[in-house]
Amino acid sequence: MIMLRICICFFVASLGGHALATQAEKQAVDLIAYGDYVLTMQADEQLIEDGAVAVSQGVIVGVGLATEIDNRYTAAKKLDGVNKVLMPGLVNGHTHSSMVLFRGMADDLPLMTWLQEYIFPMEGRYVDQALVEAGTRLACWEMIRGGVTSFVDMYFYPDTIANVAVDCGLRAVVAAPMIDFPSPGFKGWDDSFAAGVAFAEKWKGKHHRITPALAPHAPYTVSKSHLDAAFTAARRLEIPVSIHVAEDRAEVDVVQEKYGTSSIELLAGLGTLKQSTIAAHVVWPTDADIAKLVGSQAGVIHNPTSNMKTGAGFAPVPKMLAAGVNVGLGTDGAASNNDLDLWQEMRLAALMHKGNSNDPTLISAMQALDMATRMGARAAGLGDKVGVLQIGRQADMIQVSLESPRFDPLYNIMSHLVYVAKSGDVVTNVVAGQVLMEKGDVATVNIGSVRADIREISEKIKTDLGNR
Amino acid sequence: MIMLRICICFFVASLGGHALATQAEKQAVDLIAYGDYVLTMQADEQLIEDGAVAVSQGVIVGVGLATEIDNRYTAAKKLDGVNKVLMPGLVNGHTHSSMVLFRGMADDLPLMTWLQEYIFPMEGRYVDQALVEAGTRLACWEMIRGGVTSFVDMYFYPDTIANVAVDCGLRAVVAAPMIDFPSPGFKGWDDSFAAGVAFAEKWKGKHHRITPALAPHAPYTVSKSHLDAAFTAARRLEIPVSIHVAEDRAEVDVVQEKYGTSSIELLAGLGTLKQSTIAAHVVWPTDADIAKLVGSQAGVIHNPTSNMKTGAGFAPVPKMLAAGVNVGLGTDGAASNNDLDLWQEMRLAALMHKGNSNDPTLISAMQALDMATRMGARAAGLGDKVGVLQIGRQADMIQVSLESPRFDPLYNIMSHLVYVAKSGDVVTNVVAGQVLMEKGDVATVNIGSVRADIREISEKIKTDLGNR
Numbered sequence: 048m049i050m051l052r053i054c055i056c057f058f059v060a061s062l063g064g065h066a067l068a069t070q071a072e073k074q075a076v077d078l079i080a081y082g083d084y085v086l087t088m089q090a091d092e093q094l095i096e097d098g099a100v101a102v103s104q105g106v107i108v109g110v111g112l113a114t115e116i117d118n119r120y121t122a123a124k125k126l127d128g129v130n131k132v133l134m135p136g137l138v139n140g141h142t143h144s145s146m147v148l149f150r151g152m153a154d155d156l157p158l159m160t161w162l163q164e165y166i167f168p169m170e171g172r173y174v175d176q177a178l179v180e181a182g183t184r185l186a187c188w189e190m191i192r193g194g195v196t197s198f199v200d201m202y203f204y205p206d207t208i209a210n211v212a213v214d215c216g217l218r219a220v221v222a223a224p225m226i227d228f229p230s231p232g233f234k235g236w237d238d239s240f241a242a243g244v245a246f247a248e249k250w251k252g253k254h255h256r257i258t259p260a261l262a263p264h265a266p267y268t269v270s271k272s273h274l275d276a277a278f279t280a281a282r283r284l285e286i287p288v289s290i291h292v293a294e295d296r297a298e299v300d301v302v303q304e305k306y307g308t309s310s311i312e313l314l315a316g317l318g319t320l321k322q323s324t325i326a327a328h329v330v331w332p333t334d335a336d337i338a339k340l341v342g343s344q345a346g347v348i349h350n351p352t353s354n355m356k357t358g359a360g361f362a363p364v365p366k367m368l369a370a371g372v373n374v375g376l377g378t379d380g381a382a383s384n385n386d387l388d389l390w391q392e393m394r395l396a397a398l399m400h401k402g403n404s405n406d407p408t409l410i411s412a413m414q415a416l417d418m419a420t421r422m423g424a425r426a427a428g429l430g431d432k433v434g435v436l437q438i439g440r441q442a443d444m445i446q447v448s449l450e451s452p453r454f455d456p457l458y459n460i461m462s463h464l465v466y467v468a469k470s471g472d473v474v475t476n477v478v479a480g481q482v483l484m485e486k487g488d489v490a491t492v493n494i495g496s497v498r499a500d501i502r503e504i505s506e507k508i509k510t511d512l513g514n515r
Numbered sequence: 516m517i518m519l520r521i522c523i524c525f526f527v528a529s530l531g532g533h534a535l536a537t538q539a540e541k542q543a544v545d546l547i548a549y550g551d552y553v554l555t556m557q558a559d560e561q562l563i564e565d566g567a568v569a570v571s572q573g574v575i576v577g578v579g580l581a582t583e584i585d586n587r588y589t590a591a592k593k594l595d596g597v598n599k600v601l602m603p604g605l606v607n608g609h610t611h612s613s614m615v616l617f618r619g620m621a622d623d624l625p626l627m628t629w630l631q632e633y634i635f636p637m638e639g640r641y642v643d644q645a646l647v648e649a650g651t652r653l654a655c656w657e658m659i660r661g662g663v664t665s666f667v668d669m670y671f672y673p674d675t676i677a678n679v680a681v682d683c684g685l686r687a688v689v690a691a692p693m694i695d696f697p698s699p700g701f702k703g704w705d706d707s708f709a710a711g712v713a714f715a716e717k718w719k720g721k722h723h724r725i726t727p728a729l730a731p732h733a734p735y736t737v738s739k740s741h742l743d744a745a746f747t748a749a750r751r752l753e754i755p756v757s758i759h760v761a762e763d764r765a766e767v768d769v770v771q772e773k774y775g776t777s778s779i780e781l782l783a784g785l786g787t788l789k790q791s792t793i794a795a796h797v798v799w800p801t802d803a804d805i806a807k808l809v810g811s812q813a814g815v816i817h818n819p820t821s822n823m824k825t826g827a828g829f830a831p832v833p834k835m836l837a838a839g840v841n842v843g844l845g846t847d848g849a850a851s852n853n854d855l856d857l858w859q860e861m862r863l864a865a866l867m868h869k870g871n872s873n874d875p876t877l878i879s880a881m882q883a884l885d886m887a888t889r890m891g892a893r894a895a896g897l898g899d900k901v902g903v904l905q906i907g908r909q910a911d912m913i914q915v916s917l918e919s920p921r922f923d924p925l926y927n928i929m930s931h932l933v934y935v936a937k938s939g940d941v942v943t944n945v946v947a948g949q950v951l952m953e954k955g956d957v958a959t960v961n962i963g964s965v966r967a968d969i970r971e972i973s974e975k976i977k978t979d980l981g982n983r
Contacts, residue, residue: 150923150924150935151924151925151930151931151934154879155875155879155880156875157876158875185923189920189921295873296873354870355866356866356875356934357869357875358869358870358872358875360870360873384934385930385931385934385935386921386935398823398863401824401825401826402822402824402826402867403829403871404826405763405764405827406826407623407626407629407824407825407826408623408624410623411623412623452656452962452966453657455966455969456615456616456619456970456973456976456977457619457973458618458619458620458973458976458980459620459622462622463619466622467853467854469937469938469939471937471939497920498923501923502923502924504924505923505924505925508924509926512926
């Protein structure tokens with residue numbers, strides 16, 4: 048059998064008029080990753096059977112048939128692709144990583160009870176640099192394990208979040224929180240704004256995987272002039288703004304009463320849609336709002352689980368996609384999810400709008416995959432770097448094992464990725480060419496030590512809850 | 516350390532005034548299963564920390580603290596409970612198991628295109644005894660792996676389905692399909708009805724894990740007199756009827772036009788709600804329909820994923836539960852899901868109604884668990900046998916591992932089971948005292964051989980699809 052294959056190769060090479068490249072003639076690269084199926088997410092050649100990707104210095108230098116890649120490149124490190132899909136890593140466009148500490152602390156409650164009796168008091172009492180460090184590390188483990196390669200975070204102690212992301216090998220947009228009210232570490236707007244800008248100035252250009260950003264909380268918790276200040280500072284620093292927008296009806300009503308406009312009209316009036324804006328949720332945009340988002344620099348992050356769990360509702364994602372808005376996917380924090388699993392979000396995004404509109408054609412499997420990768424990267428302001436397996440892009444990619452009998456039979460790989468695959472099926476995670484996970488083992492997080500830290504913090508919270 | 520423990524035990528036993536039961540005095544049972552948490556689903560003592568269940572001849576003979584159980588029973592087979600939840604096995608109240616063969620064959624299409632261009636023609640061409648045998652075996656593997664211990668099936672070749680369930684060790688309600696139109700193996704109503712009744716007569720009392728049932732397809736595909744005949748036969752045989760009811764708007768309109776009533780009014784008029792009826796879907800009941808279901812012998816099976824994927828909509832489950840209707844959960848067939856994962860259905864049931872009604876208090880984690888176990892067993896007509904870990908019930912139970920860092924931290928076990936646990940976290944599956952899976956390895960399905968059969972059949976379907 049081996050002999051036969053060699054003969055065929057020789058014959059094909061001869062026919063082509065070229066000698067096969069010898070080992071010496073091949074270009075040495077750092078890594079070649081293979082896949083029985085390579086889902087590139089490029090417009091052409093979306094799916095390559097028996098494909099491979101060559102990586103040099105963290106950047107993709109070759110994408111094609113495995114035979115072609117093997118003929119052109121040699122690599123010390125190879126990731127075999129038998130029974131695997133190789134695809135771009137997933138982009139978690141909106142999360143508050145370290146809120147994993149509040150996972151399952153309180154559920155199924157009225158929104159105000161949940162926030163005012165559980166989340167806000169516990170954040171006030173327990174969120175410090177140590178909690179954010181432990182929580183972000185646990186969240187990074189979970190995201191790496193589940194195939195996320197980039198995340199957009201918005202939480203306190205952004206410096207710590209950025210350092211942890213650097214350590215764990217993930218790509219991150221780290222947005223510094225700013226709000227008109229007292230919050231962990233801050234008295235109100237002035238000091239949170241100043242600290243956020245200082246964080247962004249410190250991290251701007253500091254590390255190739257970290258994009259600093261500003262996070263004015265939302266149009267109903269930050270005044271118009273403060274919103275203007277935040278967006279102006281971001282424009283000056285040429286960094287994105289991450290902000291909650293039109294998450295629930297209550298917000299819409301507050302903003303309408305205060306300004307006589309929608310949240311998106313308010314932002315548009317400040318000129319902010321002309322600069323990189325990562326708008327989380329956008330559950331309640333009007334048709335006029337959607338028209339304003341088209342062709343803007345604002346991307347929308349859809350959070351299916353969180354929007355259902357908090358009762359926010361169903362964002363008009365089919366309408367936004369049809370209009371041409373860039374929509375990505377997010378998990379939100381684990382307090383309202385309760386995990387950081389983009390596969391669940393993909394599946395839900397493909398299901399919930401069908402159910403809500405009684406139309407089974409809305410949000411195809413391919414659209415859900417697009418929101419989690421190519422389009423999601425664009426929505427998060429990372430569209431020039433990741434989201435597609437293409438020469439010149441950063442080598443952020445994952446392998447999904449098709450080994451489980453749950454994948455039998457196989458008619459359509461895109462359908463299986465959205466409707467069958469689970470986060471546990473991801474076996475390899477590579478960011479900027481660095482292998483963060485192989486065979487399901489996360490290499491860059493000392494999870495035993497992190498779990499001990501989490502236990503110590505959560506025991507205090509548990510005792511506090513029990514003493515009420 | 517060991518010495519110290521022995522001393523303490525001795526001391527406690529002396530204090531209690533009883534000698535510890537010696538090995539000889541303990542009652543010998545077949546199996547003891549442990550759990551750091553035992554979720555009994557009983558009204559009292561719902562959750563026991565450091566608990567255990569003793570099993571003799573397939574029946575639960577003891578439930579309590581591990582120390583109590585160990586003191587009273589001895590067993591050759593023990594299932595350790597470290598870092599595990601022991602709970603009742605899940606009940607999949609509505610599925611068409613062997614439709615796993617059509618998993619991912621066609622998605623995201625208009626309902627009629629999907630049915631008439633894909634599902635019906637492929638069923639017509641490929642559904643035979645061999646397909647049902649291979650498909651049901653694969654489905655049983657998937658259900659055992661994911662913690663399902665009972666399922667209600669409705670598909671062609673019910674004799675084969677029952678035999679496969681017997682082989683695989685699962686408990687099953689196997690409902691013989693009857694419809695007014697030609698279907699695989701049948702010309703129309705008369706022969707499908709006769710075969711169904713013959714199947715039920717053959718299997719009635721034949722095997723302790725198999726309940727035969729009749730499955731007149733739906734009120735819009737089976738005439739009123741044929742519905743009456745099916746329910747009358749089931750009454751005579753004292754077996755349940757499994758039937759699709761009010762799945763989508765189109766059905767509601769057809770039945771209204773034909774009979775001037777709703778589907779549930781039609782069934783009620785035939786007297787069927789006084790006998791065991793497993794009503795699948797019930798997405799569009801009126802308030803009057805819900806009132807009729809209360810206190811009836813009819814259970815409703817809610818199919819969250821399928822109802823969203825086909826665009827059927829959101830069943831008024833919160834309203835049905837509040838009224839006191841027994842509601843269980845189902846996966847439906849894998850063609851409209853695309854898997855057989857009750858954990859996804861639990862999670863979705865807890866999420867979708869919150870989103871649909873903008874009310875985060877609807878369907879608590881505990882209610883979702885109840886629908887998948889205790890109440891689901893009732894809705895499937897198995898309420899006297901399974902669904903609760905209680906003395907006298909059949910020993911159908913599972914262990915869920917909490918080993919993954921996804922479960923950190925742990926505030927509330929019910930929340931984690933619904934919002935975090937995945938089918939892959941189930942490590943043990945026991946039905947009627949038989950261990951079908953241990954440490955994640957399914958013992959009763961030769962999955963390699965099944966996969967080969969599935970491949971052979973699906974290759975033909977794939978070629979057929981490709982030749983269009």
